Amino acid sequence: MHTTLLIIHILFASILFGAGILTCAYFIKGFFQNNNIARKNTIKTTLKINLAIIAPCGIIQLFTGFILIIQNLKNYDTAWLATTIITFGIASFAWLIGLQIFNLCLHRSNQPLKKYFIAWLILSVVAFINVGIMIYVMSALTHFK
Secondary structure, eight states, X not given: OXXXXXXXXXXXXXXXXXXXXHHHHHHHHHHTXXXXXXXXXXXXXXXXXXIIIIXXXXXXXXXXXXXXXXXXXXXXXXXXXXXXXHHHHHHHHHXXXXXXXXXXXXXTTTSOOHHHHHHHHHHHHHHHHHHHHHHHHHHTSOOOO
């Protein structure tokens, strides 16, 4: 059971990370189009990708991660647990705010969106940094007693 959960966890982590990078690249490319209709379609598609792929993968990551931690709780120290939970929380919160920014952009696509784009870009960097910290903590700092 542990091996199966670990494979599912790693598989969905890969999908989540890859979809996140591709979605960011797609949104950045589409955002700089001068055509408002094309920009609005980019925002709609990005929002759909987030809800159809990234959200389910994140939820599966959360559940499989907690199950894996519970199965081996005695093998993790408090700092490892706190770092993992806090970085996942920050990345998730940044993603949720990013979804709200997509929604605002969708409804204001005829207005200048530079401030929304900058806010979204900053949140994306924060989320990816926290994901990087999570990956480091989970792989390099996982020490079993």
